[in-house]
Amino acid sequence: MPETPLIVAKDLTVKRGKRVLLDAVDFEILPGEALTLIGPNGAGKTTLIRALIGMVPFSGSLIRRKGLRLGYTPQKLPLEQLIPMPVDRFIALSGERNRIRRREMLARCGAADLQDSQMSTLSGGETQRVLLARALMRAPDLLILDEPTQGLDSPGEARFYQLLADIRAETGVAVFMVSHDLHMVMAQSDRVICLNQHICCSGTPGVVAEDPNYLQLFGPRAGIAPYQHHHHEHCDHD
Amino acid sequence: MIDPFLLKAALAGLLVAWVAAPLGCLVVWRRMAYFGDATGHAALLGVALAMSLSMPPIVGVVVVASAMALTITFATRGGFAADTMLGVFSHAALAIGLVAAAVLPGVRLNLMNTLLGDILTVSSQEIMWIAAGGAVILAVIAAAWRGLLNATLSPELMAAEGGSLLRDKLIFTLSLAVFVALAMKLVGILLITAMLILPAAAAAPLARSPERMVAIAALIGSASVLGGLWLSWEADTPAGPSIIVVASLVFVLSALRPHKN
Structure with a gap:
């Protein structure tokens, strides 16, 4: 019997003024799966995430499974935070009062030695590990990660994905992730959604990599090259 | 022997x-100093309107400052840069207040005291108001x-964790509006933002x-109030600006303090 999806979006549309940022997007997120959202700059990836967490008004329907617990990591915290904030206090702001549990989670995410550091002094990779620890503190059914490896070097990226894979294996948490890194996407995802205002194509990484819409957006070498940046701004396949 | 009016001023100031x-x-x-300015400047119009309607000035200030803070928070989206919009609102509010104070019937206002504060004439009843309003804000x-x-760190994170951004905005803006009404007597509407940000800015490098x-x-705020009142007493300077001068000195000392890192 198929499991109840964690999130079902139907006809999800977001407009800003007259501009359509998301156009009638349908998708669902299943328990335990690793679903990755890719798309060129300006495709509406961040808008879709913001709709999921309730930050932007939308039309259409977005149904969360009853009692769904959400963990979320922002792309980064606003630069140059003026607020003095030790890492342990930041984790506690999730609502977790037990100091030992907070410490265990930081250690689980490879950030045990950071607990007394100030948030503003962390590197990009350290920030992502702390944000992940905070998101996991809520024992989520679904983790929503907004470009978690942005600004990380290749080894840092590999370590982060390994950590994520370990945590998925342990907890069975579903992961919905925005990523630019096509190589990692192909290796780590169960399913991929390719977005450009609307959903261009979706499916297993293998299916998406062969899809003409995907190839038009990202070029024929996408997914084969170990790492490359893509600067295609337009999707003109209609 | 310390004069009772100086004691009252010190109590209100603290x-x-x-x-x-x-x-x-x-x-x-939240980098919202300009927002504080705009809310503060709206207070002058509040005083003028309240006087012309024969109502207590504090009511006019709370109503007009709240209206200003809510308008900026909820009605300004896109179009102009945020600092431009705040500058427009802030200075328009001050100018409209000055014009209103001049032309509205029944308004007899000591402009100097409204703009720069008049803490040495604070009454026991006003102290009660400040204490009551302050207790509500703090609670x-x-x-x-x-x-x-959480909303300060990341509004997205707060929303994802199920917090209400609307509630956060309402609490912040309305607290600020009520604070304007309480602090007007002490430093005047021109220096209200200074009373908010100088002690906080001086404290920032010292806190973990x-x-x-x-x-x-x-x-630091308490020390500035007492130091400013002492300066005003000894050197016959205006009390409100003297408090801010002392706070500025503390800020400079804190900023010049040698850093560990």
Whole structure:
């Protein structure tokens, strides 16, 4: 019997003024799966995430499974935070009062030695590990990660994905992730959604990599090259 | 022997400094100094309107400052840069207030005292108002503290964790509007933002946690009030600006302090 999806979006549309940022997007997120959202700059990836967490008004329907617990990591915290904030206090702001549990989670995410550091002094990779620890503190059914490896070097990226894979294996948490890194996407995802205002194509990484819409957006070498940046701004396949 | 009116001024000033500490830290963390200015400047129009309608000035200030703060928070989206919009609102409010004070019937206003404060004439009844209003602000902020910190760190994170951004905005803007009404007597509407951000900014380099920063800001604010009143007494300077001068000196000392890192 198929499991109840964690999130079902139907006809999800977001407009800003007259501009359509998301156009009638349908998708669902299943328990335990690793679903990755890719798309060129300006495709509406961040808008879709913001709709999921309730930050932007939308039309259409977005149904969360009853009692769904959400963990979320922002792309980064606003630069140059003026607020003095030790890492342990930041984790506690999730609502977790037990100091030992907070410490265990930081250690689980490879950030045990950071607990007394100030948030503003962390590197990009350290920030992502702390944000992940905070998101996991809520024992989520679904983790929503907004470009978690942005600004990380290749080894840092590999370590982060390994950590994520370990945590998925342990907890069975579903992961919905925005990523630019096509190589990692192909290796780590169960399913991929390719977005450009609307959903261009979706499916297993293998299916998406062969899809003409995907190839038009990202070029024929996408997914084969170990790492490359893509600067295609337009999707003109209609 | 200390004069009773000086004691009253000190008591009122300390109460304002304590309420200013958490609010001022939030204003500094959120980079909303201009927002404080605009809300403060709206107070003059509030005083003028209240006087012309024969109502207590404090009512006019709370109503007009709240209206200003809510308008800026909810009605300004896109079009102009945020600092341009705040500059427009802030200066328009001040100018409209000055014009209204001049032309509205029944308004007899000592402009100097409204703009720069008049703490040495504070009455026992006004102290009661400041204490009551301050207690309400502090209680609300304390109850909402975790949400206020989360919204400051990342509104997205707060929304994802199920917090209400609307509630956060309402608490912040309305607390600020009420604070304007309480602090007007002490430093005047031109220097209200200074009373908020100077102690907080001076406390920032000395604190390693948000709560510690609030506590240090409260201490610096208290010292500034007492130092400013002493300066005013000894050198016959205007009390409100003297308080801000002392706070500025503390800020410079804190900023010049040798850093460990």
